[in-house]
Structure formats: C-alpha cells, structure tokens
Amino acid sequence: MRKKLLLILFLLLLLSPLLANNPSIVKVELSPSHQVDLLEVYTTGNISPQGLLSDNQLTIDLPNTQVSDNIKVVRRNSTRIGKLSIREISSQNSRLTITLKKDVDYEIINIFGRNKSIIEVYDRSDFxxxxxxxxxxxxxxxxxxxxxxxxxxxxxxxxxxxxxxxxxxxxxxxxxxxxxxxxxxxxxxxxxxxxxxxxxxxxxxxxxxxxxxxxxxxxxxxxxxxxxxxxxxxxxxxxxxxxxxxxxxxxxxxxxxxxxxxxxxxxxxxxxxxxxxxxxxxxxxxxxxxxxxxxxxxxxxxxxxxxxxxxxxxxxxxxxxxxxxxxxxxxxxxxxxxxxxxx
Ligand SMILES: [Zn+2]
CATH class of the missing domain: 3.40.630.40 (Zn-dependent exopeptidases)
Known part of the structure; x- marks a missing residue:
C-alpha cells in the first residue's frame, strides 16, 4: 500500500511540469487617443509577447499562455485599429491579431510583476x-x-x-x-x-x-x-x-x-x-x-x-x-x- 502511494507521488512529480498552468490572458482593453492607441493585455503571470507587423495586420504571439474561458475584450472605436481577435493557436500559445486601418508603428512594453503588457500603436512617420x-x-x-x-x-x-x-x-x-x-x-x-x-x-x-x-x-x-x-x-x-x-x-x-x-x-x-x-x-x-x-x-x-x-x-x-x-x-x-x- 505504501509502495503504491510512493509510486503515485513519484508519477505526479514527473508530470508536474506538464500540469503547471501557463499564465492565462484574462482581459484585453483598447484605449484609443489622438496620439496613441493603448492595447493592454492582462494576464495571470509574466509573458513575453513577440510582434510581427505586416502591411495592415499586426500579429502578437503570446508564447506559453492560454486564453481564459472568461476573457474580456473591452474596446472603443479607433482610427487605427479595426478588428481585434485573440485565440489559442496551440496548447501552449495564444495569438492576438489586430487589423489595422492605416500605416502604424508599434511598441511592446512588458510590465513585469504586474501581469500586464501594453502594446502602443501610433501613426507611422514614413522615412x-x-x-x-x-x-x-x-x-x-x-x-x-x-x-x-x-x-x-x-x-x-x-x-x-x-x-x-x-x-x-x-x-x-x-x-x-x-x-x-x-x-x-x-x-x-x-x-x-x-x-x-x-x-x-x-x-x-x-x-x-x-x-x-x-x-x-x-x-x-x-x-x-x-x-x-x-x-x-x-x-x-x-x-x-x-x-x-x-x-x-x-x-x-x-x-x-x-x-x-x-x-x-x-x-x-x-x-x-x-x-x-x-x-x-x-x-x-x-x-x-x-x-x-x-x-x-x-x-x-x-x-x-x-x-x-x-x-x-x-x-x-x-x-x-x-x-x-x-x-x-x-x-x-x-x-x-x-x-x-x-x-
Ligand atoms: Zn539605400
């Protein structure tokens, strides 16, 4: 009996890295203003987003995250950002897809310890x-x-x-x-x-x-x-x-x-x-x-x-x-x- 218990404990220990949950994305909030659109991504842990801007689409990959079942997307109308969607692209990774209405530049700011990343989207100056x-x-x-x-x-x-x-x-x-x-x-x-x-x-x-x-x-x-x-x-x-x-x-x-x-x-x-x-x-x-x-x-x-x-x-x-x-x-x-x- 004791042996069995030890075996189960041992198996749980082996599996624990797989059972540990990745941070969840719980809320995405878009606050547009004249100078800049702020897109705040709220999570349950630290994340490291990676962006790729291509023509009229900005893709933000969120490695080692999952999308919460109760995710809230809060937004107001923006002159820069059209559609916003967030989904899991695999069991480990989520992706935020942003359709753009005009030429923009962007910046990702990670606020570690506060479980939040901010994506700033602003008008592009073309050089x-x-x-x-x-x-x-x-x-x-x-x-x-x-x-x-x-x-x-x-x-x-x-x-x-x-x-x-x-x-x-x-x-x-x-x-x-x-x-x-x-x-x-x-x-x-x-x-x-x-x-x-x-x-x-x-x-x-x-x-x-x-x-x-x-x-x-x-x-x-x-x-x-x-x-x-x-x-x-x-x-x-x-x-x-x-x-x-x-x-x-x-x-x-x-x-x-x-x-x-x-x-x-x-x-x-x-x-x-x-x-x-x-x-x-x-x-x-x-x-x-x-x-x-x-x-x-x-x-x-x-x-x-x-x-x-x-x-x-x-x-x-x-x-x-x-x-x-x-x-x-x-x-x-x-x-x-x-x-x-x-x-
Ligand atoms: Zn040249």
Missing part, C-alpha cells in the same frame, strides 16, 4: 519611401558602370542541402560614385551593404545555394542592369540590401519591403527572423514600389535591417558581428521560405 524614390530617379538617369556580378558557386556536398539547386541574387545597394546614406559615424551605406551582402552570400552558399552578388567591389550599377541580369539568369529569389536613414536620429528598427504579392511570404519569413535575430524594433513588412523589387520576375525583397542615422544602430551596422547576425537571420528566413513552398 524610407521618399528618400528611396529620389535616389532611384537619379540612379536610373545615370548610366552607372557595367554590371560585374560575382558568382558564389554551389558547394558540393554528400548530404542534401536545404537550398540545393536554388539561385539567389544578393544586391548590395549603392556603390562607386553613389555612397547612399551616411551613418552617424560617417560610414557610407555602400560599404555597409557590401560587407553585409558578402556575409549573406557566404551563408546562403553554405546552405547549398548558388549565389550571385551584383557587385563585389566599390562600383556603381544601374538598377535596370541589376533587374535585367536577375531576370536573365532566372534567379529563384532576389534580395536587395540597404540601410535606412532618417533625419531624426531617434528613429531605429528593422524593415523589409516587397512589391509583388508572391513576394509577401518571403518578406514575412525574412522580417520575422531579422527581428528575432537582431532584437531591434520591428518596423514591419511593408509594400513599397521600389524599382528592383517591382521589376524582377521572381519573389523579391529589399531589406533595411537598421537605421544607420541612429547612433546605436549606425555603430552596430559597422560591426562584423551584427552583419553576421543579419546573414544568419537571412539564411534562416530564406530556408524557412523554401521549406514551405510547394511548387
């Missing part, structure tokens, strides 16, 4: 689009130097590689007479994009892909030549590397652009991994009519991993370790994109 459009007009008028792409050959391997057979074009933005933006420490964007593109190229090559860099030295290229080359070699995907700039040095974070609808999923896979890997502010997956991603025939993205006009991110962008984190995140994003492509 990249105008600057990029002006630069593209200038680039397309200038002839540029003859395109001199460099091939990173597919590495031979005994085992099947994740990106085997894939052709990927990596385009380091700017170059030569076109320096791009300057970091807070006066490093030209063209130098940072080339360093980063080389690291990305190496990791994609190691994963089995054939990679072309559109330049591997400090030279200027015409955007149309880049597009023509990429379409001619029938690349599977195209990735353009830029760094972002804003006159306001406080602005920071990671953005990924796409244009064609068949590029959106690639952009989402990449942005998700960049945000997780770099730990910078998620400034979202955005649709942008930039020349290269508009005119290439395959899924194409343009990444802006950080704002080099920001002191901290300008320093980071110049460091090999940060560039390597970008490359690792890009490789993960590209691999997960192809893993889920069924064609």
């Amino acid at each position: 990249a689009k105008d600057l990029m459009a002006a630069w593209e007009r200038k680039n397309l008028k200038a002839k540029g130097q003859k395109l001199k792409p460099v091939k990173y050959k597919q590495l031979l391997s005994r085992s099947r590689q994740q990106l085997e057979g894939k052709i990927i074009v990596v385009d380091p933005g700017h170059g030569g007479s076109d320096p791009g933006a300057f970091s807070a420490n006066k490093i030209p964007e063209k130098t940072l994009t080339l360093q980063t593109a080389r690291q990305i190229g190496l990791l994609l090559q190691q994963a089995g892909a054939t990679v072309y860099l559109t330049r591997n030295e400090d030279r200027s290229s015409n955007l149309k030549d880049i597009v023509d080359f990429t379409n001619k070699i029938k690349a599977d995907i195209f990735i353009s590397i830029h760094y972002n700039f804003a006159y306001n040095r406080d602005v920071s974070g990671t953005e990924t652009y796409y244009y064609n609808s068949d590029s959106q999923r690639l952009a989402q896979n990449i942005q998700k991994n960049l945000v997780l890997g770099l730990g910078r502010k998620d400034r979202g997956v955005r649709r942008g009519m930039f020349y290269t991603i508009h005119h290439t025939n395959m899924p194409a993205v343009l990444i802006e991993p950080a704002y080099i006009s920001n002191w901290q991110e300008g320093d980071l962008a110049g460091s090999a370790s940060f560039q390597n984190k970008i490359a690792a995140a890009m490789a993960k994003g590209v691999i997960s994109y192809f893993r889920n492509t069924h064609d």
Whole structure:
C-alpha cells in the first residue's frame, strides 16, 4: 500500500511540469487617443509577447499562455485599429491579431510583476519611401558602370542541402560614385551593404545555394542592369540590401519591403527572423514600389535591417558581428521560405 502511494507521488512529480498552468490572458482593453492607441493585455503571470507587423495586420504571439474561458475584450472605436481577435493557436500559445486601418508603428512594453503588457500603436512617420524614390530617379538617369556580378558557386556536398539547386541574387545597394546614406559615424551605406551582402552570400552558399552578388567591389550599377541580369539568369529569389536613414536620429528598427504579392511570404519569413535575430524594433513588412523589387520576375525583397542615422544602430551596422547576425537571420528566413513552398 505504501509502495503504491510512493509510486503515485513519484508519477505526479514527473508530470508536474506538464500540469503547471501557463499564465492565462484574462482581459484585453483598447484605449484609443489622438496620439496613441493603448492595447493592454492582462494576464495571470509574466509573458513575453513577440510582434510581427505586416502591411495592415499586426500579429502578437503570446508564447506559453492560454486564453481564459472568461476573457474580456473591452474596446472603443479607433482610427487605427479595426478588428481585434485573440485565440489559442496551440496548447501552449495564444495569438492576438489586430487589423489595422492605416500605416502604424508599434511598441511592446512588458510590465513585469504586474501581469500586464501594453502594446502602443501610433501613426507611422514614413522615412524610407521618399528618400528611396529620389535616389532611384537619379540612379536610373545615370548610366552607372557595367554590371560585374560575382558568382558564389554551389558547394558540393554528400548530404542534401536545404537550398540545393536554388539561385539567389544578393544586391548590395549603392556603390562607386553613389555612397547612399551616411551613418552617424560617417560610414557610407555602400560599404555597409557590401560587407553585409558578402556575409549573406557566404551563408546562403553554405546552405547549398548558388549565389550571385551584383557587385563585389566599390562600383556603381544601374538598377535596370541589376533587374535585367536577375531576370536573365532566372534567379529563384532576389534580395536587395540597404540601410535606412532618417533625419531624426531617434528613429531605429528593422524593415523589409516587397512589391509583388508572391513576394509577401518571403518578406514575412525574412522580417520575422531579422527581428528575432537582431532584437531591434520591428518596423514591419511593408509594400513599397521600389524599382528592383517591382521589376524582377521572381519573389523579391529589399531589406533595411537598421537605421544607420541612429547612433546605436549606425555603430552596430559597422560591426562584423551584427552583419553576421543579419546573414544568419537571412539564411534562416530564406530556408524557412523554401521549406514551405510547394511548387
Ligand atoms: Zn539605400
């Protein structure tokens, strides 16, 4: 009898981690105002939400949580936020899905010890689009130097590689007479994009892909030549590397652009991994009519991993370790994109 009791106690001890409840989401409250919408998520324990902004939807994943049976959703009308829904996506994870009515930025603030997270949603100030459009007009008028792409050959391997057979074009933005933006420490964007593109190229090559860099030295290229080359070699995907700039040095974070609808999923896979890997502010997956991603025939993205006009991110962008984190995140994003492509 005593033995049996001990056995039961022992089994309970083994099972206890499974029986311990994750924190529950008990209430979501939206309080809009002129400057900012506050979305408060009340829980029964500490949580670590992870957001992903993609066009008109903000997804907040709430790992290791469950949704209470008596969840309350309290809201008033907002000019920024449309539909709000919260549900369990697995036995361990919940997800808050927010439909957006306009372009926004957001910030997640965790108030540990008080069982609450606050998501601030505010109007977006757009920096990249105008600057990029002006630069593209200038680039397309200038002839540029003859395109001199460099091939990173597919590495031979005994085992099947994740990106085997894939052709990927990596385009380091700017170059030569076109320096791009300057970091807070006066490093030209063209130098940072080339360093980063080389690291990305190496990791994609190691994963089995054939990679072309559109330049591997400090030279200027015409955007149309880049597009023509990429379409001619029938690349599977195209990735353009830029760094972002804003006159306001406080602005920071990671953005990924796409244009064609068949590029959106690639952009989402990449942005998700960049945000997780770099730990910078998620400034979202955005649709942008930039020349290269508009005119290439395959899924194409343009990444802006950080704002080099920001002191901290300008320093980071110049460091090999940060560039390597970008490359690792890009490789993960590209691999997960192809893993889920069924064609
Ligand atoms: Zn640029």
